[in-house]
Amino acid sequence: MAHFIDRRLNNKGKSTVNRQRFLRRYKDQIKRSVADAVSERSVTDVEHGEHITIPTRDVSEPVFHTAPGGICEQVHPGNDQFVSGDQIARPPKGGDGGQGCGDASDTGNGEDEFSFQISKDEYLDLLFDDLALPNLRKTQQKQMVQYETYRSGHQTDGVPSNLDIVRSLKGSVARRIALTAGKKRQIKQLEATIQGFIDDPHDHPIEIAALREEIDSLRSRIKRVPFIDIFDLRFKHYAKRPIPTSKAVMFCLMDVSGSMDQATKAIAKRFYILLYLFLTRNYKDVEVVYIRHHTQAKEVDEQEFFYSQETGGTIVSSALKLMLEIVKSRYDAQEWNVYAAQASDGDNWADDSPNCRKLLTEALLPVTRYFAYIEITQRQHQSLWREYTQIQDTQANFAMRHINSEADIFPTFRALFKSQQKGEYDGASAA
Amino acid sequence: MAPAQRNSNSPLSDGPDWTFSLLEQYEAQIDRVAKLYRLDIYPNQIEIITAEQMMDAYASIGMPINYSHWSFGKKFIASEQSYKRGQMGLAYEIVINSDPCIAYLMEENTITMQALVIAHACYGHNSFFKGNYLFKTWTDASSIIDYLVFAKKFVSDCEEKYGVEDVEKIMDSCHALMNYGVDRYKRPSKISLTEERARQADRAEYLQSQVNDLWRTLPQSHQAKSVAAEHFPSEPQENILYFIEKKAPLLEPWQRELIRVVRKVSQYFYPQKQTQVMNEGWACFWHYHILQHLYDDGLVSDSFMFEFLHSHTSVVAQPEYNSPYYSGINPYALGFAMFMDIKRMCTEPTAEDYAAMPDIAGKDWLDTVHFAMQNFKDESFISQFLSPKVMRDFKLFAVRDDSDKDYVEVAAIHDEQGYQRVRETLSAQYNLSNLEPNIQIYQVDARGDRSLTLRYVPQNGIPLASSTQQVLKHLHRLWGFDVKLEQANADGTISTLARCPSDFTDSR
Numbered sequence: 001m002a003h004f005i006d007r008r009l010n011n012k013g014k015s016t017v018n019r020q021r022f023l024r025r026y027k028d029q030i031k032r033s034v035a036d037a038v039s040e041r042s043v044t045d046v047e048h049g050e051h052i053t054i055p056t057r058d059v060s061e062p063v064f065h066t067a068p069g070g071i072c073e074q075v076h077p078g079n080d081q082f083v084s085g086d087q088i089a090r091p092p093k094g095g096d097g098g099q100g101c102g103d104a105s106d107t108g109n110g111e112d113e114f115s116f117q118i119s120k121d122e123y124l125d126l127l128f129d130d131l132a133l134p135n136l137r138k139t140q141q142k143q144m145v146q147y148e149t150y151r152s153g154h155q156t157d158g159v160p161s162n163l164d165i166v167r168s169l170k171g172s173v174a175r176r177i178a179l180t181a182g183k184k185r186q187i188k189q190l191e192a193t194i195q196g197f198i199d200d201p202h203d204h205p206i207e208i209a210a211l212r213e214e215i216d217s218l219r220s221r222i223k224r225v226p227f228i229d230i231f232d233l234r235f236k237h238y239a240k241r242p243i244p245t246s247k248a249v250m251f252c253l254m255d256v257s258g259s260m261d262q263a264t265k266a267i268a269k270r271f272y273i274l275l276y277l278f279l280t281r282n283y284k285d286v287e288v289v290y291i292r293h294h295t296q297a298k299e300v301d302e303q304e305f306f307y308s309q310e311t312g313g314t315i316v317s318s319a320l321k322l323m324l325e326i327v328k329s330r331y332d333a334q335e336w337n338v339y340a341a342q343a344s345d346g347d348n349w350a351d352d353s354p355n356c357r358k359l360l361t362e363a364l365l366p367v368t369r370y371f372a373y374i375e376i377t378q379r380q381h382q383s384l385w386r387e388y389t390q391i392q393d394t395q396a397n398f399a400m401r402h403i404n405s406e407a408d409i410f411p412t413f414r415a416l417f418k419s420q421q422k423g424e425y426d427g428a429s430a431a
Numbered sequence: 432m433a434p435a436q437r438n439s440n441s442p443l444s445d446g447p448d449w450t451f452s453l454l455e456q457y458e459a460q461i462d463r464v465a466k467l468y469r470l471d472i473y474p475n476q477i478e479i480i481t482a483e484q485m486m487d488a489y490a491s492i493g494m495p496i497n498y499s500h501w502s503f504g505k506k507f508i509a510s511e512q513s514y515k516r517g518q519m520g521l522a523y524e525i526v527i528n529s530d531p532c533i534a535y536l537m538e539e540n541t542i543t544m545q546a547l548v549i550a551h552a553c554y555g556h557n558s559f560f561k562g563n564y565l566f567k568t569w570t571d572a573s574s575i576i577d578y579l580v581f582a583k584k585f586v587s588d589c590e591e592k593y594g595v596e597d598v599e600k601i602m603d604s605c606h607a608l609m610n611y612g613v614d615r616y617k618r619p620s621k622i623s624l625t626e627e628r629a630r631q632a633d634r635a636e637y638l639q640s641q642v643n644d645l646w647r648t649l650p651q652s653h654q655a656k657s658v659a660a661e662h663f664p665s666e667p668q669e670n671i672l673y674f675i676e677k678k679a680p681l682l683e684p685w686q687r688e689l690i691r692v693v694r695k696v697s698q699y700f701y702p703q704k705q706t707q708v709m710n711e712g713w714a715c716f717w718h719y720h721i722l723q724h725l726y727d728d729g730l731v732s733d734s735f736m737f738e739f740l741h742s743h744t745s746v747v748a749q750p751e752y753n754s755p756y757y758s759g760i761n762p763y764a765l766g767f768a769m770f771m772d773i774k775r776m777c778t779e780p781t782a783e784d785y786a787a788m789p790d791i792a793g794k795d796w797l798d799t800v801h802f803a804m805q806n807f808k809d810e811s812f813i814s815q816f817l818s819p820k821v822m823r824d825f826k827l828f829a830v831r832d833d834s835d836k837d838y839v840e841v842a843a844i845h846d847e848q849g850y851q852r853v854r855e856t857l858s859a860q861y862n863l864s865n866l867e868p869n870i871q872i873y874q875v876d877a878r879g880d881r882s883l884t885l886r887y888v889p890q891n892g893i894p895l896a897s898s899t900q901q902v903l904k905h906l907h908r909l910w911g912f913d914v915k916l917e918q919a920n921a922d923g924t925i926s927t928l929a930r931c932p933s934d935f936t937d938s939r
Contacts, residue, residue: 003531070890083844
């Protein structure tokens with residue numbers, strides 16, 4: 001008699017542990033493969049997994065087995081032309097000759113690469129492995145300024161609106177039972193005694209009267225127990241606990257003046273995408289604010305940000321001002337982790353650059369976790385770069401990099417977010 | 432025995448979709464027929480699983496539960512990859528030699544395939560597991576699942592205690608030597624889960640004390656001299672893992688237990704490696720007969736039979752040596768043909784059969800196939816039962832490849848002069864001791880530097896592959912002292928093949 005069991009609903013991921021162990025063991029090789037892949041494929045594909053290729057010899061498990069050579073005799077089926085004693089040119093290896101004698105390898109040889117697919121999450125893990133969000137820990141320790149209220153039991157004192165009626169009445173019932181039970185028991189006994197006297201053929205009027213009196217006095221004492229007393233009252237207790245902020249806003253600042261062509265914008269876009277993905281791994285909600293500017297700055301949606309073409313001069317400080325306004329009005333630094341990435345080709349109206357530096361150091365950087373500036377240009381650096389260099393020297397939460405071509409994006413990104421050893425940063429505490 | 436007349440039973444539904452009640456009906460009919468043919472089986476536990484779960488099962492060498500190791504992850508990734516790319520179909524079933532016998536059926540199969548698989552795995556393989564002498568001797572179906580539960584728990588406990596990496600290192604080394612963790616002559620004892628747990632602690636303690644003892648230099652110097660010349664071990668040891676487990680000086684008790692786990696698993700699979708042809712042949716033989724019988728009883732429809740025969744013939748097909756699909760002899764084809772041929776020799780013997788197989792020809796076929804199933808392994812089964820007819824049908828020919836010559840030579844073909852040679856060659860091809868290099872522990876320098884010497888005895892001058900150095904590194908990790916591999920040459924000289932540590936740098 002057989003027993004049928006439907007296992008289809010059982011856990012599927014029975015091999016997950018083993019799979020992860022494999023990935024962990026070959027992390028170095030896989031990371032190399034991921035890094036190679038990034039430079040080749042478009043960064044907008046980052047949402048997908050990745051195809052990983054590792055040389056087979058790295059993952060092989062060695063066992064003792066024999067090599068071709070010596071004398072070896074094999075039986076094959078389908079003889080169509082041979083008689084015994086025939087001498088045949090040795091067939092090429094791996095062809096119709098079949099496997100060599102006693103070769104114990106179980107997988108098909110000849111394949112020199114072990115390749116497989118990893119999921120998006122695994123890919124991102126590897127991609128952002130050993131990158132740290134700057135100042136993140138500090139944020140969580142210091143920024144516990146948001147509180148949530150939660151029930152934490154009852155207390156005996158409180159405002160009437162917090163009165164827990166059911167709980168209070170339960171207390172009242174319990175107290176009344178506790179205070180009256182003994183007396184009620186006495187009454188019952190006395191009544192039984194009275195009944196005994198009544199049933200007795202002899203009359204006992206005096207005893208009965210005395211007993212009745214006693215009962216009455218007990219009853220009146222029971223009555224004196226109040227229905228509800230002050231110490232029956234129970235009030236709901238609410239406590240506050242701080243919750244670390246887990247919200248982040250990312251400002252994308254970009255120069256859209258005539259000098260920024262579509263290719264440059266595409267590079268900037270990829271950088272923004274990486275930053276966005278990276279932030280989403282650390283924060284639950286990440287909002288994105290797009291600010292584009294030429295001589296004036298404007299908050300726009302994504303489509304317009306990347307694809308509308310404008311001409312004109314460039315005043316970078318206009319964007320910084322707008323960002324500051326938006327932060328002040330919508331993203332309270334106590335509550336939000338503010339990140340900003342600015343992309344530009346380095347063009348700026350020369351007189352404006354010192355303004356930018358002032359704005360950043362005095363107003364923006366204190367409320368910002370991290371401000372990254374990338375300059376996408378193949379020309380000489382201009383005034384903006386020089387001014388920003390000064391900021392970089394003094395402010396720890398400001399970083400700048402120069403990008404030449406698409407291939408630089410990921411290395412630059414890694415360099416910007418590589419484990420922050422820059423020392424303590426105090427910008428957040430100033431807020 | 433087999434009622435040949437077609438009954439007018441109303442046939443069972445031929446699906447193609449299956450339901451549990453339909454499966455039960457088929458199973459009941461198959462069970463009825465199997466009893467007619469005296470198939471003795473463990474109780475069946477049939478589990479329906481998805482394709483993904485099937486790949487999980489692949490990865491953990493078919494076992495429903497196993498300890499964690501990265502190599503299983505690698506296997507999973509590899510089979511997942513080739514399945515996704517369509518390079519590989521998944522097996523229709525996996526069956527486990529356990530009591531009750533666990534069989535996995537894929538949910539995607541049609542009812543025909545499910546019936547085929549039930550007949551094949553739950554009655555064919557199952558009865559083979561229960562009846563064949565190798566399985567009876569070497570494995571204990573009732574305790575394997577218990578043991579794996581114990582092993583999984585033990586390994587994960589060790590990982591918690593000593594770290595995943597340290598455990599992994601030992602397991603890697605054990606896996607490298609897994610094929611050398613088998614007792615070929617001693618029968619392993621039966622132990623249940625509770626006993627296993629209880630004994631493990633004692634064993635660990637005892638072992639450690641023994642090992643310390645083994646290496647203690649005796650204080651009396653005259654005694655030391657007299658034993659110094661003794662050869663240790665007194666005889667070469669083929670079970671390398673066992674030797675390490677018991678004698679390696681530096682291992683911790685838990686490491687010895689890990690070696691034991693790998694050894695046990697290896698031992699469990701030892702019979703399966705030696706009965707591939709027979710096991711598959713037997714299962715094919717019976718699914719073929721059982722379903723034919725059901726058809727004769729009028730229980731299955733014509734379309735059922737067509738689908739069944741289609742898949743049956745593709746399973747037992749043997750591509751020829753020059754076909755692009757050729758990858759050696761198909762064990763299903765050879766095994767099925769041989770069992771069918773045994774039946775034929777019993778029921779319709781020819782003069783040739785009387786001459787070649789006098790013990791079989793004309794005997795009761797059911798007795799004979801049961802006898803063949805119970806008492807042989809691939810090697811002996813082929814040398815006993817491969818008849819000239821099968822050799823002719825397969826057009827078998829033996830090719831001799833001597834690396835000293837620049838051609839290969841046809842040594843024998845399927846003719847009167849060649850039958851014997853072809854049969855011997857094919858039989859030797861399934862001889863496990865020919866497939867695995869003969870490497871044994873030859874000597875331990877117990878009084879000196881404690882170095883371990885292995886000796887490889889090549890057959891027909893076949894050399895060892897280059898992976899040897901890697902394996903020695905693993906052996907060195909387990910042994911803890913120098914390890915040397917020698918080769919005993921045909922002319923009686925001994926040459927050193929590899930030594931570790933000679934360039935022992937990478938610990939992986």
